[in-house]
Amino acid sequence: MKNDEMKYYFIVNQFAGAEHSVAAWNTVQLILRQRKIPFEFTITEYAKHATKLAQKFAEDHESGWIIVAVGGDGTLLEVLDGIRHAKNHPALGYIPAGSGNDFARAVGISFKADESLNQLLNATESIALDVVKYSDYNSEITHYFTNNIGIGFDAQIVHQANTGRKTQLSKWHLESAAYISAIIKTFFKQDAFPLEIEIDGEKHKFDRAFLVSLTNIKYFGGGVGIAPKASLTDGKLDIVIAEQISFLKLIRLFSHVVFKGDHLTQPEIFFRTGSHIHAQSFKPEYGQVNGEDIPKQNFNIELSLEKQDFWFIK
Numbered sequence: 001m002k003n004d005e006m007k008y009y010f011i012v013n014q015f016a017g018a019e020h021s022v023a024a025w026n027t028v029q030l031i032l033r034q035r036k037i038p039f040e041f042t043i044t045e046y047a048k049h050a051t052k053l054a055q056k057f058a059e060d061h062e063s064g065w066i067i068v069a070v071g072g073d074g075t076l077l078e079v080l081d082g083i084r085h086a087k088n089h090p091a092l093g094y095i096p097a098g099s100g101n102d103f104a105r106a107v108g109i110s111f112k113a114d115e116s117l118n119q120l121l122n123a124t125e126s127i128a129l130d131v132v133k134y135s136d137y138n139s140e141i142t143h144y145f146t147n148n149i150g151i152g153f154d155a156q157i158v159h160q161a162n163t164g165r166k167t168q169l170s171k172w173h174l175e176s177a178a179y180i181s182a183i184i185k186t187f188f189k190q191d192a193f194p195l196e197i198e199i200d201g202e203k204h205k206f207d208r209a210f211l212v213s214l215t216n217i218k219y220f221g222g223g224v225g226i227a228p229k230a231s232l233t234d235g236k237l238d239i240v241i242a243e244q245i246s247f248l249k250l251i252r253l254f255s256h257v258v259f260k261g262d263h264l265t266q267p268e269i270f271f272r273t274g275s276h277i278h279a280q281s282f283k284p285e286y287g288q289v290n291g292e293d294i295p296k297q298n299f300n301i302e303l304s305l306e307k308q309d310f311w312f313i314k
């Protein structure tokens, strides 16, 4: 398919990136109008609206359309969820305009709106990447995500950050004092919890799980390289589990994560890859998916991978 035959439908979350997405969207519109590139768009009106919009648009339109998410990792997840729940699955484009932008960081999409738009418009074919389907046995729903799902420590940090969203504009800036202080506060709030996980038929049991990250990409939390070798084309998730450790050990481990990227070989870390995962936690815990809160619960989830067409060049 030639790129001048493609049509673009943008789904815009103006609340993403502490509302910096408004500027990104203005840049995108201006360039599209200057270049006389036809497009359609909708501004989301409420949380999860993007999912409904994407599903409806996919089902009402024939091939030749790219559905483009404008926002952060949460908006990307919502648009993906709509596309995967539609009967057809059009290609997904992305203009990162969030706070963390971990997916864009992982695949090499620019954080600058004019550059990411060029990466979208200059693409001539789709790229099939892994996305994750997860079934929640508690609510009997199936969702999709691009990045990761976390239970415990990282999820509680997300919860703290999202709760303070309206005032805390520095959310997810690794170097920010707000972020570091959220990590420290959360460390002392987070308890250990029992977890059972089955990875491609192999069962593992943890009595004192603390951080559980099931990740499709290298990053979580706005640039923290939790899974340095994660691949979006290997058909596998990276599973990183840490049991409860002392604060001093946490600092040591965190410095391995941030400065050396060799934490997966440290004795405190359990690391596997797998394509079919069933995880159960036996104490109510916070969860996060693509940086979005999942209410506190005993988790009982099953994950597998599917391919989704994306539309961008590197």
Ligand SMILES: Nc1ncnc2c1ncn2[C@@H]1O[C@H](COP(=O)(O)OP(=O)(O)OP(=O)(O)O)[C@@H](O)[C@H]1O
Pocket (backbone or CB within 6 Å): 013, 014, 015, 016, 017, 018, 044, 045, 046, 047, 048, 049, 071, 072, 073, 074, 075, 076, 078, 097, 098, 099, 100, 101, 102, 172, 290, 291, 292
């Ligand atoms: N019209 C709206 N009103 C209120 N919330 C909305 C609206 N549209 C979308 N949302 C919500 O905004 C939230 C934040 O979106 P998103 O994750 O894209 O941005 P971010 O958190 O700034 O970025 P990142 O996840 O990359 O850090 C999502 O939970 C989404 O459901």
